Amino acid sequence: MDEQLHKLIACIFDQHADNNPIDCETCSIHFHRLAELVAAGASVNELLPEVQQHLDCCLECNEEFQALLSIIVAENSGLVASE
């Protein structure tokens, strides 16, 4: 199947976000706190399931959260070079 057609159909029928009132702004407000907790082993889904739901259907928020998390994890393990 044409990839774009596939995406369109999947998007139209995606019910992920239907009962989820969280928008990008509300979602990202939690990122710093979540990143620390997840870096320490917690799960977003257990802490804030509505944020996990938003991350599952919002590529952009997910990209931003994963980026922050990767930096925090790297900092904690001394991977971010210090001067």
Next chain:
Amino acid sequence: MSERTERTNEAWLAALRGETPDQPEALEDLRSRLQRGIFYYLSRERSDLAGLSNHDVTQMAQDMAQDALMRVIENLESFRGDSLFTTWAMRVAVRVAISDLRRARYRDFSLDALTAESEPAWLSLNPVAGDKLPLPERAAEQREVLTRLQESIHEALTDRQYQALVAVAVNNVPMEVVAERMGTNRNALYKLVHDARRKLRAHLESQGMSMDYMMRLFEDR
């Protein structure tokens, strides 16, 4: 920064607000910390930037850290103390960095290029991507469903909903880029796309078209 000079949240805030004499050091410590974080992200987590020289990535991280530092200072009062201050500041920096990358990638695209021009690509009544041709009856059914899909899109959606849906959901253009071109913001656009897909789904389902049916009809076999 060594462990010894690691500040508490209160010390960071006081210093950055200029309430203690170490404001210049605090600004520089924070800027350099943000730069290191951004550099790590750009050089280790972004395969799309692998072609850039170390010098270019460093320069990029430097510019982004400078912007991020300003953004942090402007928004200092919105930090509520619910994490380390530096984690919160890094969140701001990540947002600046990723926004820059998204904008840069689509700098030369107009809104039309992000929406209308792509129409033929996905509504070209030619749903078969591979080289296997479908049986004639199946091909006819596919054409009919695509036509109905196309009609539904035009009947059910406003122009803005259509533009938003195609740009975001089909062409995967970042929402903040589309929002900027459409003169709105990311949150409003998120809602616009959300409403568009719901309307379209209701419209299609009212005609007996489910996702399973459509996916099966177009799947390669």
